[in-house]
Amino acid sequence: MESHYQPAAIEKKWYPYWMDKGYFRSVPDNREPYTIVMPPPNVTGVLHMGHMLNNTVQDILIRRARLEGKNACWVPGTDHASIATEAKVVHMLREQGIKKSDISRDEFLNYAFQWKDKYGGIILDQLKRLGASCDWDRTRFTMEESLSEAVIKVFVDLHQKGKLYRAMRMTNWDSEAKTVLSNEEVIYSEEKDTLYFLRYPLSDDPSTGLTIATVRPETILGDTAVAVHPEDDRYRHLIGKTVRVPLINRDIPVIGDTYVDREFGTGALKITPAHDPNDYEIGQRHHLETINILTDDARLNESAGLLVGEDRFAARKKILPMLEDGGFLVRTEEYIHKVGRSERTQTIVEPRLTLQWFPGYVGLCPGSAGCGQAGDVAFHPPHFVNMYQNWLNPDNVRDWCISRQLWWGQRIPAWYLESEREAENPRSFVALTEEEALEQARQQTGNTGLTAADLYQDDDVVDTWFSSWLWPISVFDGFHDQKELDHYYPTQTLVTGWDIIFSG
Amino acid sequence: MIMAGYEWAPGLLGKDKVMPFEHVYYTGMVRDNKRRKMSKSLGNSPDALALLEKYGADGVRFGLLSAAAAGNDIVFDAPFDQKTKSILNESQLCDQGLRFCNKMWNALKLIKQWELVDEAPTTEAAEINALAAAWMQEKLAVLQQDLTEDYAQFRLSDGIKRLYKFIWDDFCSWYLELVKPVYGSPLDRATYERTVDFYSELMNLLHPFMPFVSEEIWHLLRDRKDGDDCIVSAVPCSSSVQPELVEAMDLMNTMVTRLRELRAEKQLPQRDAMEAWYVQTDKAGALFATPGAKPLVCKMANLSSLTAVTEDPEQSLPVMAGTEKLFLAYTEEVDVDAEREKLIQEIEYTRGFILSVAKKLSNERFVAGAPADVVDRERQKMADGKRG
Numbered sequence: 001m002e003s004h005y006q007p008a009a010i011e012k013k014w015y016p017y018w019m020d021k022g023y024f025r026s027v028p029d030n031r032e033p034y035t036i037v038m039p040p041p042n043v044t045g046v047l048h049m050g051h052m053l054n055n056t057v058q059d060i061l062i063r064r065a066r067l068e069g070k071n072a073c074w075v076p077g078t079d080h081a082s083i084a085t086e087a088k089v090v091h092m093l094r095e096q097g098i099k100k101s102d103i104s105r106d107e108f109l110n111y112a113f114q115w116k117d118k119y120g121g122i123i124l125d126q127l128k129r130l131g132a133s134c135d136w137d138r139t140r141f142t143m144e145e146s147l148s149e150a151v152i153k154v155f156v157d158l159h160q161k162g163k164l165y166r167a168m169r170m171t172n173w174d175s176e177a178k179t180v181l182s183n184e185e186v187i188y189s190e191e192k193d194t195l196y197f198l199r200y201p202l203s204d205d206p207s208t209g210l211t212i213a214t215v216r217p218e219t220i221l222g223d224t225a226v227a228v229h230p231e232d233d234r235y236r237h238l239i240g241k242t243v244r245v246p247l248i249n250r251d252i253p254v255i256g257d258t259y260v261d262r263e264f265g266t267g268a269l270k271i272t273p274a275h276d277p278n279d280y281e282i283g284q285r286h287h288l289e290t291i292n293i294l295t296d297d298a299r300l301n302e303s304a305g306l307l308v309g310e311d312r313f314a315a316r317k318k319i320l321p322m323l324e325d326g327g328f329l330v331r332t333e334e335y336i337h338k339v340g341r342s343e344r345t346q347t348i349v350e351p352r353l354t355l356q357w358f359p360g361y362v363g364l365c366p367g368s369a370g371c372g373q374a375g376d377v378a379f380h381p382p383h384f385v386n387m388y389q390n391w392l393n394p395d396n397v398r399d400w401c402i403s404r405q406l407w408w409g410q411r412i413p414a415w416y417l418e419s420e421r422e423a424e425n426p427r428s429f430v431a432l433t434e435e436e437a438l439e440q441a442r443q444q445t446g447n448t449g450l451t452a453a454d455l456y457q458d459d460d461v462v463d464t465w466f467s468s469w470l471w472p473i474s475v476f477d478g479f480h481d482q483k484e485l486d487h488y489y490p491t492q493t494l495v496t497g498w499d500i501i502f503s504g
Numbered sequence: 505m506i507m508a509g510y511e512w513a514p515g516l517l518g519k520d521k522v523m524p525f526e527h528v529y530y531t532g533m534v535r536d537n538k539r540r541k542m543s544k545s546l547g548n549s550p551d552a553l554a555l556l557e558k559y560g561a562d563g564v565r566f567g568l569l570s571a572a573a574a575g576n577d578i579v580f581d582a583p584f585d586q587k588t589k590s591i592l593n594e595s596q597l598c599d600q601g602l603r604f605c606n607k608m609w610n611a612l613k614l615i616k617q618w619e620l621v622d623e624a625p626t627t628e629a630a631e632i633n634a635l636a637a638a639w640m641q642e643k644l645a646v647l648q649q650d651l652t653e654d655y656a657q658f659r660l661s662d663g664i665k666r667l668y669k670f671i672w673d674d675f676c677s678w679y680l681e682l683v684k685p686v687y688g689s690p691l692d693r694a695t696y697e698r699t700v701d702f703y704s705e706l707m708n709l710l711h712p713f714m715p716f717v718s719e720e721i722w723h724l725l726r727d728r729k730d731g732d733d734c735i736v737s738a739v740p741c742s743s744s745v746q747p748e749l750v751e752a753m754d755l756m757n758t759m760v761t762r763l764r765e766l767r768a769e770k771q772l773p774q775r776d777a778m779e780a781w782y783v784q785t786d787k788a789g790a791l792f793a794t795p796g797a798k799p800l801v802c803k804m805a806n807l808s809s810l811t812a813v814t815e816d817p818e819q820s821l822p823v824m825a826g827t828e829k830l831f832l833a834y835t836e837e838v839d840v841d842a843e844r845e846k847l848i849q850e851i852e853y854t855r856g857f858i859l860s861v862a863k864k865l866s867n868e869r870f871v872a873g874a875p876a877d878v879v880d881r882e883r884q885k886m887a888d889g890k891r892g
Contacts (some may be wrong), residue, residue: 005609007560022737047552049542055563060660063712067739131561131715363878376523380658384530447671469508472524482516493527
């Protein structure tokens with residue numbers, strides 16, 4: 001015998017031995033099942049400390065169940081991590097001199113699958129080093145055919161039940177990846193900026209006016225009002241009058257809204273409904289015009305009227321001397337505030353009005369009581385149930401944007417009429433196949449002469465979350481055939497970091 | 505996942521199947537020693553694979569788990585390089601896991617080198633071994649229950665710490681020492697087989713936490729039939745039958761510990777067998793009426809005899825073990841030559857001392873200049889020195 005314990009040699013011996021003996025394999029039988037589905041790590045991820053802890057815990061539970069004589073089944077797998085993987089593939093293509101915009105969707109997906117085959121699943125091999133006793137024959141991937149089918153089925157089903165809708169909403173825009181992000185993909189941190197105090201002259205008496213404060217002076221080009229608190233003695237006499245946006249001389253109303261914080265800045269707030277979520281809501285309340293001044297890569301567009309084609313940050317630099325020359329820049333102040341950046345590209349997230357798909361959460365949780373009363377699930381430690389219930393409280397629930405302007409993911413099964421391509425509210429036909437969508441279109445329009453050429457499919461994909469929330473059912477092909485699902489569902493334990501509680 | 509369960513599971517499977525899982529276990533975040541979340545972008549996370557390389561999978565699993573109570577963030581102990589400020593792929597916790605593997609490895613080697621015979625060589629040995637085995641059986645029953653409860657409550661961190669302590673302290677440091685044959689003599693086969701059973705049972709209980717070392721030891725403990733592997737061995741299920749044995753062994757353990765401490769303090773070599781006595785109380789009486797108890801204490805504390813007394817024996821040192829009082833024989837042996845040498849040295853020292861004080865006192869400037877009490881003190885020293 002060796003004088004010291006030799007972990008490397010011993011680990012190399014036993015893991016293949018266990019595999020050869022089929023000890024990790026599970027098929028339905030008469031024994032009591034003990035099932036764990038691994039929260040799928042990103043397919044291109046590498047093992048980090050969090051994974052090691054999380055998977056050690058799962059392995060302990062599954063090995064104990066095996067020793068207790070249960071039919072222990074640990075299902076491993078990875079998710080396709082749409083935005084993260086797409087970003088990596090785009091980067092790889094760029095290094096080869098290929099631009100995403102120069103190739104077709106199918107070509108891009110070919111590259112992405114090649115990438116996945118080459119680098120994907122490394123993390124699963126790393127888990128084997130840790131001793132993870134997963135049933136590797138059951139390894140699943142959220143983009144594989146069967147799981148993608150489930151996603152499409154579920155999308156159509158929710159739509160039929162009226163629990164899924166498409167709407168123009170204020171969303172988080174990643175101007176580098178050119179996609180919307182969920183709130184969870186935006187990381188906020190404090191950053192130092194400059195607060196610019198700008199004077200807006202009164203339309204009918206330019207010698208007077210009011211001063212607003214902003215960190216984004218270039219967005220004044222999209223202003224459609226200035227708001228003050230209706231009880232603010234400094235300003236309330238101005239409500240109903242109009243002021244003039246500097247440089248472009250657009251007359252915009254001064255409105256009264258209790259949202260305004262009299263203590264902040266000057267107490268007068270510029271309203272840019274197209275580029276700020278709060279301004280958007282104020283805009284809705286006061287029926288203000290919404291002027292979108294940015295392109296999808298965050299350059300000023302024609303509607304800005306000035307500095308067209310300039311990047312938002314370049315425009316900010318260039319507009320300052322113009323404001324100064326015109327006598328509009330009153331003063332500046334250093335300002336520390338929370339700035340949201342994209343988790344993937346680190347670019348500053350731009351609030352932007354876009355047309356997206358949303359599942360209605362309230363619709364998904366009847367009376368919110370159903371899922372909110374989590375009594376059927378035991379939480380360890382128990383106090384986490386509060387976080388869960390709090391999250392499901394209808395007051396805190398905001399509909400989750402599930403569409404992404406990406407290619408790596410399941411393409412949204414919605415078709416639209418070519419004739420309504422530019423329409424503000426195009427009709428959509430959601431179906432499993434193009435044929436079914438065409439049939440719907442014919443019926444709804446009364447035009448039996450429509451052909452597939454008159455329709456086009458939504459270019460967007462659904463977020464990875466829309467795959468992973470089905471994981472405990474889809475890994476057993478449950479939407480297709482319930483034989484295995486019936487044996488293994490409900491699973492026994494989900495082992496997860498606390499953040500997953502916010503994803504359904 | 506829960507919402508998807510509500511939405512589709514009842515339709516797919518029937519209305520009693522809704523929730524996708526029965527339990528949700530929250531692992532905490534892994535943080536560095538400055539309590540920042542470990543992340544690639546912060547560069548404060550050790551390389552997971554390097555840790556596996558260095559400490560083995562079992563060592564790393566031990567390190568992570570022993571710091572990770574459910575839902576609480578774990579502060580992983582990888583240090584930072586002082587110069588480069590980059591995190592090192594090191595961990596005391598994982599190292600403790602690897603050392604634990606080595607401890608079990610050494611215990612295995614110890615067991616494997618014992619010479620075996622059919623019958624215990626002495627009655628005392630047979631009694632000690634029987635008592636030790638009965639106690640281990642009892643302790644294991646309690647351990648099984650505690651672990652079952654740990655699993656039910658998802659207290660996995662408590663589970664691994666419990667196993668660590670049991671295997672290290674109770675099994676290796678106490679049980680194996682109890683049954684270990686005295687130098688040069690063999691062990692009876694029955695005790696050996698029971699020891700292997702106990703160790704196997706511990707490997708079964710440890711397996712979920714440290715799967716590799718447990719499987720290796722499982723197979724080295726005895727030849728196994730095809731398929732008799734630790735990974736699929738049945739969880740043992742024994743119940744407590746002699747709970748009083750635990751308390752009795754605790755008392756014996758305390759006695760041995762106190763006697764060993766006393767010997768260390770008085771520099772009485774542990775290898776020398778010594779006489780000892782205990783005060784005859786109801787408790788001690790009951791304890792030493794148990795077959796094997798007296799020889800067990802004698803073996804572990806290396807006593808030539810252990811006798812009941814009602815009065816303090818002469819030439820002995822008392823020691824308390826809980827409520828019980830013991831005495832260890834203690835005669836001040838006189839080594840004439842050594843004692844003479846010691847006395848001569850003492851005389852030399854005293855002479856020198858008196859001389860130095862006398863010199864000081866004969867110095868007029870000192871006597872005149874020093875405060876009266878200092879001079880008095882010196883005079884007193886002189887008197888003491890002369891008397892000594």
